[in-house]
Structure formats: C-alpha cells, structure tokens
Amino acid sequence: MDPTLPLNPRRQFLAVATSAMASLGLVAVAIPFVKSMTPSERARAAGGPVDVDLASVAPGTLTTVEWRGRPVWVLHRTPQMLATLANHDAELADPASNEDQQPFYAHNPTRSVRPEFLVATAVCTHLGCIPTFRPELAPPDLGPNWPGGFFCPCHGSRFDLAGRVFRNVPAPRNLEVPPYSFAGNRLIIGEAPNVANT
Ligand code: FES
Structure with a gap:
C-alpha cells in the first residue's frame, strides 16, 4: 500500500x-x-527546590543540576577566578547586572550571594544552546583577552565567570540567575533567600 x-x-x-x-x-x-518516588524526587519532578551538597563541588570545578527541566550550573570560583571579574567591565553589555532577569541578590559584580559560588542557568540567552565551560586564560581558540568563562558553540556568544555577556555577540543578556539560597553547606536551588541569610 x-x-x-x-x-x-x-x-x-x-x-x-x-x-x-x-x-x-x-x-x-x-x-x-x-x-x-521519594518525596525529594517527587518535589524535583514537580519543579520543587533542589538541594546541592556544596562539599561535593571542589574549588575551580563546576557541577550541573537539573531544576524545572533546565540545567543549572554551580561553579565554585577560586580567588584567582574571582580576580578575573574586575578586569573587563568595559567589554561587557551589562556589567552591573541591571537587567531584571536575575534576582536582586545577583545585582553585584559577582552576581551571587556568596562570592565563591556562581549559580546560573546553563542556557544561552540567544537561542537556548548550552554554553561550554572554558575557565582557562587565553586559550588559542578564544584569543589572548579571554579571561575564562563560558563560550556558546552555536553562534559564538561569550560570558565571563559571572555569566555576564560580552558586547558584540548574539546573546542579548547575561545568563539568568535562578532563585536560590543557602542552608549551611547546602545550596537550595528554587528557594529565594531571606534577607537574613544573604
Ligand atoms: S544560542 Fe548561544 S550564541 Fe546563539
């Protein structure tokens, strides 16, 4: 037929x-x-908060967790990584994170509650690809001014180690910061902090 x-x-x-x-x-x-499913698995499936044990994220490393069906990065920045953030404001589209796609506690140069931890949605703000983690300084393919950050392989957008987008790339905005808070050494993605624990 x-x-x-x-x-x-x-x-x-x-x-x-x-x-x-x-x-x-x-x-x-x-x-x-x-x-x-366990209660926490059901909460995860329903889009509830997700816990991350920060002891499992060594300095200099990045881990990815899923929250509401989207990948979220947790980057444990070293002092050297944090130092790179101060050197390229003039090259960034929104260095002070003034756009309102991130919570108020990310309106600072590190875009974070605790400077050493970046928590950001791993979705490029251009068309939604997942950028790659490129923490090394000045690799040949990214040029001598690359301070370490995230590179989107789809159309070449670049973000620094705070998820702030560089000028003159397709992505219009910084990487989104989801709501999150800390409870001791646990990170809770999906739950905004009380002012007291910021
Ligand atoms: S989706 Fe990332 S640059 Fe286009």
Whole structure:
C-alpha cells in the first residue's frame, strides 16, 4: 500500500484505538513509578527546590543540576577566578547586572550571594544552546583577552565567570540567575533567600 495515501475510516479508527490503548498502558506504568518516588524526587519532578551538597563541588570545578527541566550550573570560583571579574567591565553589555532577569541578590559584580559560588542557568540567552565551560586564560581558540568563562558553540556568544555577556555577540543578556539560597553547606536551588541569610 502507498504510505502517502490517507487511511480508510476503519483503519483510521483502528489506528486511533491502538494509540489510545498504548497511552493507557503508559499511564498504567507511570502511576506506580510516580508512587515509588521519594518525596525529594517527587518535589524535583514537580519543579520543587533542589538541594546541592556544596562539599561535593571542589574549588575551580563546576557541577550541573537539573531544576524545572533546565540545567543549572554551580561553579565554585577560586580567588584567582574571582580576580578575573574586575578586569573587563568595559567589554561587557551589562556589567552591573541591571537587567531584571536575575534576582536582586545577583545585582553585584559577582552576581551571587556568596562570592565563591556562581549559580546560573546553563542556557544561552540567544537561542537556548548550552554554553561550554572554558575557565582557562587565553586559550588559542578564544584569543589572548579571554579571561575564562563560558563560550556558546552555536553562534559564538561569550560570558565571563559571572555569566555576564560580552558586547558584540548574539546573546542579548547575561545568563539568568535562578532563585536560590543557602542552608549551611547546602545550596537550595528554587528557594529565594531571606534577607537574613544573604
Ligand atoms: S544560542 Fe548561544 S550564541 Fe546563539
């Protein structure tokens, strides 16, 4: 049979009925799966806050967690990494993070609550690719002025180690900072801080 021809009504009915049965089967499988989740897994699936043990993020390293279906970076910046942030304000589109896509506690040069930890959504503000972590200074492919940061391979947008976008790239804004707070040595993504623990 020519696959481009429309199905006759009986075949259409059978196709719809088969598809409906398959969907019911999936629901039947999914319900026990959801019931088997732990409370924190259910919260995660529902978009609730996500906990990160900061002891597992060594200085100089970056870890990625998922919150509300999007990747979020947690970067533990070293003093050397933090020092790079002071040297290129004139090359940035929004060095003081004045645009309102980040919470008030990210309106500072490190864009963070604790200077050593950057928490940012790992989604390029141009068309949504995931930038790559490029912490090294002046690698050959990024040029002698590269201070370390994030490079988007899709169309070449560049962000520094605070997620601030450089001028003259396609991305219009800094990387978004999600709501987050700290509880001791735990980071809670998805929960804004009380003023007291900023
Ligand atoms: S999606 Fe990142 S530069 Fe286009």
